[in-house]
Amino acid sequence: xxxxxxxxxxxxxxxxxxxxxxxxxxxxxxxxxxxxxxxxxxxxxxxxxxxxxxxxxxxxxxxxxxxxxxxxxxxxxxxxxxxxxxxxxxxxxxxxxxxxxxxxxxxxxxxxxxxxxxxxxxxxxxxxxxxxxxxxxxxxxxxxxxxxxxxxxxxxxxxxxxxxxxxxxxxxxxxxxxxxxxxxxxxxxxxxxxxxxxxxxxxxxxxxxxxxxxxxxxxxxxxxxx
Numbered sequence: 317x318x319x320x321x322x323x324x325x326x327x328x329x330x331x332x333x334x335x336x337x338x339x340x341x342x343x344x345x346x347x348x349x350x351x352x353x354x355x356x357x358x359x360x361x362x363x364x365x366x367x368x369x370x371x372x373x374x375x376x377x378x379x380x381x382x383x384x385x386x387x388x389x390x391x392x393x394x395x396x397x398x399x400x401x402x403x404x405x406x407x408x409x410x411x412x413x414x415x416x417x418x419x420x421x422x423x424x425x426x427x428x429x430x431x432x433x434x435x436x437x438x439x440x441x442x443x444x445x446x447x448x449x450x451x452x453x454x455x456x457x458x459x460x461x462x463x464x465x466x467x468x469x470x471x472x473x474x475x476x477x478x479x480x481x482x483x484x485x486x487x488x489x490x491x492x493x494x495x496x497x498x499x500x501x502x503x504x505x506x507x508x509x510x511x512x513x514x515x516x517x518x519x520x521x522x523x524x525x526x527x528x529x530x531x532x533x534x535x536x537x538x539x540x541x542x
Contacts, residue, residue, distance in 0.1 A: 322510065322540055323485045325424075326476050328494030329435040329457070331374050332514050332534065333417045334448050340371065342410040343403060353391030373496050374516070375436070378403040404440035413448045420534045421453050429541050430485075432456040434476045434492075436466045436499060455479075467496075468503025491540060493531075497524035512537060 330336035344367040348354050354363055366388060370381040379396035381403075386392050394402075424431055433454050435441045438461040445451040456479045460466040463475055477487065487508035494500025495514040504511045505525040513520060513527035520530065531537065
């Protein structure tokens with residue numbers, strides 16, 4: 317880490333502050349158990365590998381995922397909209413905060429760090445924040461679909477700057493923290509923010525802007541935000 321200090325910070329939510337990966341496994345275990353067309357022909361390990369192929373860069377579109385699932389296992393019943401609701405309602409049920417993230421958020425609040433959350437998604441993102449208690453700790457949660465445009469579009473990042481209420485802060489003085497190279501790092505980079513990528517055991521791809529920092533946990537950011 318450098319000696320650079322940022323005047324504000326914005327965070328993605330899933331797999332940055334909350335554990336989407338573990339919840340994803342739990343959601344699809346329920347789905348697997350509910351569908352004999354899958355568990356009657358495929359081991360859980362092989363099915364899970366396929367389910368994760370539907371979530372590149374830690375992102376997924378449940379309606380499109382359902383069509384791919386039906387193509388692989390034609391006996392699966394249901395429709396894309398019902399799968400969307402199943403996926404996100406169970407995500408909310410299984411979601412937990414990442415280890416150490418609450419302590420980090422409490423540290424930011426006690427240190428008067430100007431921060432907020434910008435996440436792709438709809439009302440289910442607010443339900444995740446409520447289920448994990450983040451809603452009581454964060455200054456705001458900006459859910460892209462409720463705003464009207466998804467990351468990496470610049471408009472949602474600039475709306476987050478407005479919500480920070482930091483009129484004298486330039487975008488290059490804001491650190492954006494996220495796990496997705498294509499929505500988080502690309503979008504924040506495009507509006508001039510500095511970026512920190514949460515590695516999660518992965519290698520950074522060659523086809524996205526290089527982040528300013530690569531971290532394993534948000535607690536590593538304390539020297540940048542103090």
